[in-house]
Amino acid sequence: MVDAPAGGTTRRPVVVIGNFDGVHRGHAELLRDAQAEEPDAPLVVVTFWPHPMSVIRPDQAPALLCPLERRIELLRAHGASDVVVVDFTPEVASWSPARFVDEVLRPLHPIRVVVGENFHFGFRAAGTVEKLTELGRGSFEVTAVPLLTDGSQPSSSTLIRQAVAEGDLGRVRELSDHGYRFSGVVVQGDQRGRELGYPTANVAVPPGLAVPADGVYAGWVTRLDQADAPRWPAAISVGTNPTFDGCERRVESYVLDRTDLELYGVPIAVDFYARLRGQVKYAGVEALVEQMHDDVEHARQALRTSSPTR
Numbered sequence: 553m554v555d556a557p558a559g560g561t562t563r564r565p566v567v568v569i570g571n572f573d574g575v576h577r578g579h580a581e582l583l584r585d586a587q588a589e590e591p592d593a594p595l596v597v598v599t600f601w602p603h604p605m606s607v608i609r610p611d612q613a614p615a616l617l618c619p620l621e622r623r624i625e626l627l628r629a630h631g632a633s634d635v636v637v638v639d640f641t642p643e644v645a646s647w648s649p650a651r652f653v654d655e656v657l658r659p660l661h662p663i664r665v666v667v668g669e670n671f672h673f674g675f676r677a678a679g680t681v682e683k684l685t686e687l688g689r690g691s692f693e694v695t696a697v698p699l700l701t702d703g704s705q706p707s708s709s710t711l712i713r714q715a716v717a718e719g720d721l722g723r724v725r726e727l728s729d730h731g732y733r734f735s736g737v738v739v740q741g742d743q744r745g746r747e748l749g750y751p752t753a754n755v756a757v758p759p760g761l762a763v764p765a766d767g768v769y770a771g772w773v774t775r776l777d778q779a780d781a782p783r784w785p786a787a788i789s790v791g792t793n794p795t796f797d798g799c800e801r802r803v804e805s806y807v808l809d810r811t812d813l814e815l816y817g818v819p820i821a822v823d824f825y826a827r828l829r830g831q832v833k834y835a836g837v838e839a840l841v842e843q844m845h846d847d848v849e850h851a852r853q854a855l856r857t858s859s860p861t862r
Contacts, residue, residue, distance in 0.1 A: 564663040565633070566590035567692075569598045569671065571709070574617030575626035576728040578668070578700040578707035583630045585697045586666040593663055594633040598656060599623065600640040606760070607640055615713055615762040622733065636660065649679030653687045664693040671696065719765035719827040734763060734803055734822045735776065738815040741804065748837070750844050752789070752804040753815045755822065763803065766791035766831035769824050770851035773805045776819040784810065787844075787851035788822060791831040806844075808852060826854045 568586045572579050587595055601620050606613035618626070624635045638644065638656060647655065652674050657665060665688060673679040685694040699706035707727055715723035716732055724732045736755035753773060757763050769788040775781040784807040792801050805822055807813055828850050834840040 563592070563594055564661050565594040565596040566664045566666060567596045567598060567657065567660055567662040568632075568666045569673070570668065571603065572597065572599050572623055572627060573603065573614070573709040574712050574728055575623060575630065576707050576709060576712055579627075580630050580729060581700045582666065582668060582697050583627070583632065585695070586664075587631055589666060589695055590664050595631050596634045596636060596660060596662070597627050597632040598636045598638060598660075599627070600638045602640055604640050604645065607642060608645055613760070614710070615717075616760060617709060617712055617716065617762050618733065619735065619761070622735065626730070646675055649674030649683050650687055652679065653684070657688070658691065662692045664695060666695045666697060669696045669698050713762050716762045716764055719767055719769070721764070721769070721824050721826055724824075731771075732764065732824045734761075734824070735820065736803070737817060737819050740816055741802065748841050748844065749811070750787075750806045750848070751811055751813070752806045753813070753818075753820055755803045755805075755820065757790075757801045757803060763801070764790055764824055764827070766801075768828045768831075768847050768851075770826045770828060770854035771805075771822060771824045772855075773807055774821045774823070775815070776821055783823070784808070785852070785855045786822070787828075787848050788824065789831075806848065808848060825858055828854065 566586045566589060568582055570579065570582065583595065583597070603613055603616060620637065624637075627635050636656075644652075665684065667681060667684065669681065671681055671684070673684070681694065681696040688694050701707065705711070712724055712727045715721075715727065721732060734755070736758070738753045739756055741752065741754035767790060769790065771786055771788050772783040773786045774783045786805045786807050788806075789804045790801070803822055805820075828847060832843070834843065
């Protein structure tokens with residue numbers, strides 16, 4: 553049910569609980585506060601997979617900002633010693649607050665549990681910060697951290713999803729402290745890009761994952777199967793290839809000035825930086841190629857003064 557921390561430790565940890573989809577600035581602040589509360593304790597993060605809403609109300613489940621592997625990577629980058637993944641099932645959804653504490657928290661032997669001030673847990677979200685404090689009395693302390701705001705509203709995964717859906721990558725960086733990354737395995741496409749002089753690495757868009765609005769973007773491509781792989785500047789298309797009456801939504805990346813890359817079957821990361829234009833259906837191949845040439849030059853200009861982020 554719960555993947556325990558790796559390695560083990562004799563020191564009692566400070567435990568932080570949350571969904572942490574996208575690991576935005578508010579999440580990072582929560583982890584920093586936990587470390588400040590117990591600076592000598594290991595920092596253990598408890599998160600849930602799949603997203604609880606996909607189990608409780610599948611029709612209302614949000615599009616995820618990143619897969620579980622990326623979430624764990626970001627949490628570790630923000631100081632987590634270990635990440636405990638709770639396999640969220642209908643049974644777990646039915647647990648009382650007391651059972652949640654007994655099954656998930658007590659086995660970790662926390663010295664302190666840190667949560668956001670709006671934290672709820674247990675069946676029908678009956679558990680509150682006050683209830684958690686009561687259940688932990690004599691075993692662990694509880695700290696509730698105020699939500700980080702951008703001046704008008706709390707930082708949230710919901711706001712970032714909205715910015716991603718609108719293709720507003722600057723807003724994504726403001727809210728998350730890092731850019732938006734899409735990852736997947738390169739599949740064979742229609743190979744039209746190669747014929748037109750702009751070969752692309754194509755990744756299918758899986759259901760349930762957030763993707764920027766259809767259009768053309770500047771960003772970077774990185775192989776994920778090699779340590780310290782270079783990040784290549786790229787022009788990135790998101791959409792269905794309407795000029796050719798396509799229907800499958802894909803992320804297609806042309807690595808600038810490279811026609812020699814063989815990436816079929818290779819896992820890659822696509823880091824979006826800036827939106828260049830929306831998706832357009834062109835009258836023919838000649839008009840499309842002319843636009844692709846302009847897109848590549850605009851991508852080059854957009855990336856010239858920027859730096860890639862992981």
